[in-house]
Amino acid sequence: MLCTFVYMFFRYFFLLFMASLVLPLQAQNSGIGVDQAHKDIGTVENIYKIHADYVLENHLAKNLYLMRGDADKGLTIHTSKKTLKPGDTALITIEFIPESTGKFSKSIKLITSADGAPFVLNLSGTIKSIKTDDKTACYYFGKPNKAGVKTDMPLAIVTDSKPRDQSNKIPDHSTPSAATETPVPHTTEPVKPKDETMLDASLYKPNNIVFVVDVSNSMKDSLKLPVMQSSLHHLIDALRPTDRVTFITYADSVKLLKDNISGSQKKELHDMVDRLKAKGLTKGNKAILYGLDVAVKNYIEGGNNQIILATDGKFRFYSEDQQKFKDKQHDKQVVLSTVAFGNDKEAMDNLKDIARIGKGDFIHIKSRAKSQEALLDEIKEKSLIR
Numbered sequence: 001m002l003c004t005f006v007y008m009f010f011r012y013f014f015l016l017f018m019a020s021l022v023l024p025l026q027a028q029n030s031g032i033g034v035d036q037a038h039k040d041i042g043t044v045e046n047i048y049k050i051h052a053d054y055v056l057e058n059h060l061a062k063n064l065y066l067m068r069g070d071a072d073k074g075l076t077i078h079t080s081k082k083t084l085k086p087g088d089t090a091l092i093t094i095e096f097i098p099e100s101t102g103k104f105s106k107s108i109k110l111i112t113s114a115d116g117a118p119f120v121l122n123l124s125g126t127i128k129s130i131k132t133d134d135k136t137a138c139y140y141f142g143k144p145n146k147a148g149v150k151t152d153m154p155l156a157i158v159t160d161s162k163p164r165d166q167s168n169k170i171p172d173h174s175t176p177s178a179a180t181e182t183p184v185p186h187t188t189e190p191v192k193p194k195d196e197t198m199l200d201a202s203l204y205k206p207n208n209i210v211f212v213v214d215v216s217n218s219m220k221d222s223l224k225l226p227v228m229q230s231s232l233h234h235l236i237d238a239l240r241p242t243d244r245v246t247f248i249t250y251a252d253s254v255k256l257l258k259d260n261i262s263g264s265q266k267k268e269l270h271d272m273v274d275r276l277k278a279k280g281l282t283k284g285n286k287a288i289l290y291g292l293d294v295a296v297k298n299y300i301e302g303g304n305n306q307i308i309l310a311t312d313g314k315f316r317f318y319s320e321d322q323q324k325f326k327d328k329q330h331d332k333q334v335v336l337s338t339v340a341f342g343n344d345k346e347a348m349d350n351l352k353d354i355a356r357i358g359k360g361d362f363i364h365i366k367s368r369a370k371s372q373e374a375l376l377d378e379i380k381e382k383s384l385i386r
Contacts, residue, residue, distance in 0.1 A: 041125035214311035239263025250287035313347030
């Protein structure tokens, strides 16, 4: 009788303990399902690489976007897709090369478009021995992939234990990518020349990019600001140390947030984009002219010198403003392209005219799904070595 009591006592507390591990994960984001949030590979030996799969499912009534992964040092994450429609699934693959034997526990925080806290995945186990002379020795934890689903899209990593470096957002292309060199410690692989998500130095000129970003009240409508932020994040990921970036915002006033900083300073750039909030009135004409002053000051000879105006276009660029824009350039050509958010016909026509005056392109972004590549494609087009 006593043995039975002791057994039931420990069994009860064991179940409570296991529930305490599972419930927090479920509570973080009920809109996301996963086949197994915590995977334990047990004890393994004679291995080179650990590999585990997770199947995510979108339980929301809207699209779910996988943005990036905040993870422990040394991990790489790949996904079969970055956009999950309602009821859709995606295969997440996590890999790392162990550096020491013994117990390990890896934590991955998936940053998504769903509300609430990041969605947490865990991988743990015990490594008995490491095979250092055979890179084909890989421990796989997951079900056989009979459907042939490829996980080629990297969700590059931001290391939790270091200052956050958001150089690791989900790229659109299917070739694995890597961050550029950066003074902030990161865990990505060296850049591959054929990686289409990056700006290959042999193909693209150095960039002097001045972002002029509308944060007026009108940008609060719908998802204009979040879509713009998503587009900016994706472009920032592709920038190189040779690229220079300036950020200017405008509403009631024009503010210089970052001036001529290296594209390698991704943490600063991503954090700044995350902090953008819409408020105030629109002074787009003054912001454009101020942006031109900065672009001329930071001019790169032989490079792509470009202003990117991101706005919903609800302001006027008068004839006197247009003349000032031409006069201020002197012999330094600066291209002005407009990235439009919203559907106001008059505003869109206004932005088309501004892009024509600035000898740039008009890019109309209507959804987050189409925003990811828009800015990057524009920069590639203007900086391509011909």
